[in-house]
Amino acid sequence: MTRPVFRFAPSPNGELHLGHAYSALLNADLAEAAQGRLLLRIEDIDIARCTPEYEEGIYRDLAWLGLSWEEPVRRQSDHFDDYHAALERLIDEDIVYPAFMSRGEVRAKIADAEAEGRAWPRDPDGTPLYPTDERRLSARARKRRMADGDPFAWRLDVDAALSIAGGRLSWTEGGSGPGGETGEVVATPAAWGDVVLARKDTPTSYHLSVVIDDALQGVTHVVRGRDLFHATSVHRLLQALLGLAAPICFHHDLILGDDGRKLSKTRNDTALAALCDAGLTPVDIRRMVGL
Incomplete structure (x- = not known):
């Protein structure tokens, strides 16, 4: 056993x-x-x-x-190669794209939208979602900007990722969420928008590295603070995309x-x-x- x-x-x-x-x-x-x-x-x-x-x-x-x-x-x-291999797999499947907008450009776009009376969507932590315009950049335009040295981050196209993952994603919760969620919890990764999976100066993100580490180490039970409850939705999506097992989660009080x-x-x-x-x-x- x-x-x-x-x-x-x-x-x-x-x-x-x-x-x-x-x-x-x-x-x-x-x-x-x-x-x-x-x-x-x-x-x-x-x-x-x-x-x-x-x-x-x-x-x-x-x-x-x-x-x-x-x-x-x-x-x-010591294991950046593990995360890079997973990132390359997602890039090859065309569900990750280079995002070039600076923080200032993002703030300006959101401000323009709100000035026009349009509410900008926010993630569960209250942070505005990243604009999705760059999903439509051509492969040629992306390669040119990357070759020119424009700063960028690799972001997950959450809509494309959900299409590939297919079906209903959930996890087993042994603790509870902010709203008392327990038992089988349905994952809602779209609520986070196109999350960052890697940056030029940091070749992985928390989301990507944690699911790779848990899988490689055979972790069966993830016990952590309730402030990470909603992030588990992103982790379930990445686990589905990469064919990784989903540990039982226990989100505890802070x-x-x-x-x-x-x-x-x-x-x-x-x-x-x-x-x-x-x-x-x-x-x-x-x-x-x-x-």
């Missing part, structure tokens, strides 16, 4: 805080209860912001919490600060290292996060 596989996948772009502790401990607890395996993955595709110092801090903080994981640890920056907002590395919220230095113990951390 195959053992369940869980994973905790932080990014080394800041210090771990109480929210990370909750997710890591919950993954470990669920893996133990299921007699499963626990993996640690370092999601460091953002090579500009991720540092070796923060990565070492992740190992230190998790060890302090009493957690252990299987070796070797998968570091995304640990909120005194101001009611989710904790953030950028605000240095409740860093585990600082709590350790203040004399707190791993038992205290479990109590603070409700475990």
Whole structure:
């Protein structure tokens, strides 16, 4: 019988805080209860912001919490070839296109539309969707602009992708979504529009790398914060396009600060290292996060 596989996948772009502790401990607890395996993955595709110092801090903080994981640890920056191969497959199927519009051009287009009284669609996070004009660029025009060195990102043509994927996409939710969704959840990737799958300076995106990593590592259970619930729709579409299995998902509550907002590395919220230095113990951390 195959053992369940869980994973905790932080990014080394800041210090771990109480929210990370909750997710890591919950993954470990669920893996133990299921007699499963626990993996640690370092999601460091953002090579500009991720540092070796923060990565070492992740190992230190998790060890302090009493957690252990299987070796070797998968570091995304060591596997860009895996993501590139998947991207090339999607490009060959003509469901990914180079998008050249700058942020300023996108804002101007949206402003013009709204000035004319047209509501611009937004994704589940409230961000305006990327215009779809460039889907219609000819292959010749695309090659010319790329050859000229125009900056671009590879975006998924979600309509073409859904046409190829076919059928109804869903996933099994063991936790719950923002609206209490649980059980079989129908995926709605079109709500995100044409998401970025790679950029010139970052040869993959979170969406692409996470589905490739989970598949290659045999992850069966994805336990992560509820803020990523809606993104699972994009992941289900990519899994269908690439012929990858869909893990069971468990989206958990977020640990909120005194101001009611989710904790953030950028605000240095409740860093585990600082709590350790203040004399707190791993038992205290479990109590603070409700475990």
